[in-house]
Amino acid sequence: MRFDAITLFPEIFAGITGHGVTSRALSQGLWSFHAWNPRDYTQDVHRTVDDRPYGGGPGMVMMAAPLEAAVRDVQADRERLGQPRGQVVLLSPTGRRFDQSAAAQWIAGPGKILVCGRYEGVDQRFVDRCVDEEWSLGDFVLSGGELAALPMMDACVRLLPGVLNDDQSALQDSFHVNLDGLLDSPHYTRPEIYDGEAVPEALLSGHHARIARWRRDQSLRLTLARRPELIEQARRDGRLDKADEKLLLGLQG
Numbered sequence: 001m002r003f004d005a006i007t008l009f010p011e012i013f014a015g016i017t018g019h020g021v022t023s024r025a026l027s028q029g030l031w032s033f034h035a036w037n038p039r040d041y042t043q044d045v046h047r048t049v050d051d052r053p054y055g056g057g058p059g060m061v062m063m064a065a066p067l068e069a070a071v072r073d074v075q076a077d078r079e080r081l082g083q084p085r086g087q088v089v090l091l092s093p094t095g096r097r098f099d100q101s102a103a104a105q106w107i108a109g110p111g112k113i114l115v116c117g118r119y120e121g122v123d124q125r126f127v128d129r130c131v132d133e134e135w136s137l138g139d140f141v142l143s144g145g146e147l148a149a150l151p152m153m154d155a156c157v158r159l160l161p162g163v164l165n166d167d168q169s170a171l172q173d174s175f176h177v178n179l180d181g182l183l184d185s186p187h188y189t190r191p192e193i194y195d196g197e198a199v200p201e202a203l204l205s206g207h208h209a210r211i212a213r214w215r216r217d218q219s220l221r222l223t224l225a226r227r228p229e230l231i232e233q234a235r236r237d238g239r240l241d242k243a244d245e246k247l248l249l250g251l252q253g
């Protein structure tokens, strides 16, 4: 899987290229990354990438030409290497909401070209001419598209075969397999008594069925309390068994 980022701040991507499982996967060649700075595609001596908004208003807008020139260079680079084109994605608050299923869809494709906005946004003519999809991380104000691109890329790379070992993929699988879309149960590790607080007795029992039941119950309780819509989704998908429903009935009364 290849990711390209069009960004004024390529160093931000060290967050995943330089640390942890995503960094190791990069060095193992399980995925690849290239950052392209629009500033390298300017023609003026000041390397201007932004300008004031027509119609007035605060802040600056990223100009279309450097962005488009960068995108065309990425596409030419992929073509030169015989790699598939890949969609141009604008990270944007108006985009479709990214989630785990989006990550699964993204890794099925050739790899996205991620355009990261700064200032007040990008010239609409660039969007009309070059952008295939807009995706959003959520409804909050961010300083730049890079800060949404990073978690999306992380979610995708973790899904690639060979990136996570069996231990690490437990969390990944649990989202879709053990917990199937429910919140995770509480975690505990040594010491057994921490400042007088003990680990729940079920987890010390050594009885795997009892431990699994305790964890499932905790996930259902927590999900019902914090994200009830995930319970509904699991019910619609037929992912709740009789014991689950019995517990939920007791909780919901």
Ligand SMILES: CC(C)(C)c1cccc(C(=O)NCC2(NC(=O)c3cccc4nocc34)CCCCC2)c1
Pocket (backbone or CB within 6 Å): 091, 092, 093, 117, 118, 119, 120, 121, 122, 135, 136, 137, 138, 139, 140, 141, 142, 143, 144, 145, 148, 149
């Ligand atoms: C109603 C709402 C969502 C609060 C909102 C409304 C208006 C503006 C913003 C905002 O944050 N503008 C700044 C800007 N944000 C983003 O790029 C961005 C934000 C959130 C999720 C994202 N996912 O990808 C990219 C995302 C970065 C600088 C270039 C212009 C876009 C937010």
